[in-house]
Amino acid sequence: MKALHFGAGNIGRGFIGLLLSQSGYNVTFSDVNKTLVAALQQRGEYTVTLANDAQEQLQVTGVTAIDGTDADAVASAVAEADLVTTAVGVNILKHIAAGIARGIEKRIANGAGQLHIIACENAIGGSTQLKEHVFGHLDEAAQAKASEVVAFPDAAVDRIVPLQHHEDPLAVTVEPFYEWVVDASAMFEGYKPVEGVHYVNHLLPYIERKLFTVNTGHCAAAYLGNLKGYETIQQAMGDDSIVGEVKATLKETGAVLVARYGFDQAEHEKYIEKIIGRFRNDHLTDEVTRVGRSPIRKLSPNDRLVKPALQAHEMGMEPKQLAKVMAAALYFDYADDPESTELQQSIKDKGAGQTAADYTSIPEGHPVFALIMESYASIADERK
Ligand SMILES: NC(=O)c1ccc[n+]([C@@H]2O[C@H](COP(=O)([O-])OP(=O)(O)OC[C@H]3O[C@@H](n4cnc5c(N)ncnc54)[C@H](O)[C@@H]3O)[C@@H](O)[C@H]2O)c1
Ligand SMILES: O=P(O)(O)OC[C@@H](O)[C@@H](O)[C@H](O)[C@H](O)CO
Numbered sequence: 001m002k003a004l005h006f007g008a009g010n011i012g013r014g015f016i017g018l019l020l021s022q023s024g025y026n027v028t029f030s031d032v033n034k035t036l037v038a039a040l041q042q043r044g045e046y047t048v049t050l051a052n053d054a055q056e057q058l059q060v061t062g063v064t065a066i067d068g069t070d071a072d073a074v075a076s077a078v079a080e081a082d083l084v085t086t087a088v089g090v091n092i093l094k095h096i097a098a099g100i101a102r103g104i105e106k107r108i109a110n111g112a113g114q115l116h117i118i119a120c121e122n123a124i125g126g127s128t129q130l131k132e133h134v135f136g137h138l139d140e141a142a143q144a145k146a147s148e149v150v151a152f153p154d155a156a157v158d159r160i161v162p163l164q165h166h167e168d169p170l171a172v173t174v175e176p177f178y179e180w181v182v183d184a185s186a187m188f189e190g191y192k193p194v195e196g197v198h199y200v201n202h203l204l205p206y207i208e209r210k211l212f213t214v215n216t217g218h219c220a221a222a223y224l225g226n227l228k229g230y231e232t233i234q235q236a237m238g239d240d241s242i243v244g245e246v247k248a249t250l251k252e253t254g255a256v257l258v259a260r261y262g263f264d265q266a267e268h269e270k271y272i273e274k275i276i277g278r279f280r281n282d283h284l285t286d287e288v289t290r291v292g293r294s295p296i297r298k299l300s301p302n303d304r305l306v307k308p309a310l311q312a313h314e315m316g317m318e319p320k321q322l323a324k325v326m327a328a329a330l331y332f333d334y335a336d337d338p339e340s341t342e343l344q345q346s347i348k349d350k351g352a353g354q355t356a357a358d359y360t361s362i363p364e365g366h367p368v369f370a371l372i373m374e375s376y377a378s379i380a381d382e383r384k
Contacts (some may be wrong), residue, residue, distance in 0.1 A: 003027045004081040006096050007088035008036045008065060010161035010280040014172040016085050016120050017050050019180065023195040028077055029065040030096075039170050040065035045169035071099055078103020081148035081232075082195075083116055084170045085128065087157070090123040091297060098131035101142075104134065108145050114188045115150045120157040120213055124207055124302055127152040127186075156207040159213055162280060162286035175281055177274075181206040205261040212253040214275050216304040216322070219277055222292035223328035227379065233286040237279045246276065248321045253308040259315060289337065292376035295329045296339040301361045304327070305333070313368050323371035327379055330356060352376050 003020045005012055008029035017027050066073040071349065078100050088096060104232040104349055106116065117134075119126035133154035137141050142236065149383060159178040164171065184191075184199035193199060200206060215309050218223070218233070224234025224245050238243045250272045298304060309322040330352055334340045346355040353373055362369045 003083045006086040013370045014161040014174040015159045032068040032320040039066040049173045053152045074099030075102035079106035087120045090121040093130045094133045101137035127154045128381040153183040155208045156181045212308045220325045222288040256311045294339045324375040327375035
């Protein structure tokens with residue numbers, strides 16, 4: 001069985017590639033990073049190390065790679081795959097869509113079997129977004145045929161994989177915990193399960209619980225830690241006041257999640273405690289610049305801060321802590337991150353208020369907007 005995975009980066013090698021390989025797939029990675037592609041082609045294997053006391057090592061074998069900029073190679077790989085997955089970043093999905101569309105056309109011409117394409121990105125409806133991009137490259141007749149043989153089930157993926165600093169470009173250290181949940185209701189009957197994947201018929205509670213707890217808490221630690229000069233999540237989580245703020249943030253999202261989805265309160269509190277423990281894993285070094293990366297994406301209306309804050313407001317709560325994290329995100333100034341640079345330039349050009357309104361899409365008269373600006377002003381006072 002052949003799997004094609006777009007993105008041989010941290011989560012691609014450290015999680016998706018590993019699980020697919022353990023499930024019996026020969027995995028081909030498609031990536032635009034020539035170093036990774038060459039190393040995968042030459043060696044056909046790599047090592048995953050678990051970040052725990054035992055530092056257990058897992059060997060991933062039977063892998064190879066193609067150059068993601070080679071349109072013919074990508075289309076052929078899609079045409080031949082039994083499963084396609086992605087972990088490239090949600091904003092990159094539009095760039096891989098044309099190659100996938102060409103591969104689908106080839107599959108249809110060859111009479112190939114049914115195919116699932118699963119985007120493993122931190123986003124609500126990642127595969128659905130990918131489908132829209134792909135279908136934008138197909139004419140009406142091809143779209144109709146593609147709908148019969150290709151499905152795009154949404155997914156939630158959870159495993160902390162920091163930036164890697166090994167001599168070996170393929171080596172990857174990951175936290176032991178993982179969770180991969182896939183929307184089975186969007187899959188063809190008789191699908192072959194991937195070992196370790198949890199298939200559910202209603203994905204929304206899982207993806208929102210993950211994004212609004214793991215990722216909301218993570219970016220709270222990153223943005224608030226960054227304000228205090230910490231360079232890693234582990235350093236930030238060594239500061240009791242930051243831990244208190246992360247917990248307060250997750251209390252707000254937790255109240256929304258428990259009310260919306262009927263999660264058991266005590267179970268949800270355990271889920272939060274487990275996540276705090278994962279952030280503190282001192283076998284990992286996770287830079288705040290990675291966890292806070294792409295602040296414009298993180299401040300966007302459907303992501304980990306604005307969405308739960310507006311839901312909390314609609315439910316009659318005052319999401320002060322989520323607003324504080326959004327204000328802290330406006331102070332995230334990291335020259336190597338293009339979204340951070342854009343955000344800082346916007347603050348210089350238009351001011352923080354207009355910038356917050358533009359990127360969060362929260363109207364200036366909204367009570368949550370007022371909370372963000374109050375926090376932004378207090379942070380400015382503290383920094384004087
Ligand atoms: N790292 C984590 O802890 C983690 C956990 C869960 C989900 N995620 C999600 O997984 C995705 C990837 O994150 P990551 O941390 O692995 O990032 P990463 O930067 O390590 O990996 C992304 C890879 O995609 C490749 N890429 C970029 N453009 C491409 C293209 N056009 N075609 C093929 N490959 C391309 C990059 O070269 C890179 O190797 C993101 O959506 C992220 O939110 C990450
Ligand atoms: O990947 P992002 O930029 O959406 O978020 C950064 C981290 O919070 C994220 O990568 C986590 O490590 C991961 O989502 C854990 O499952």
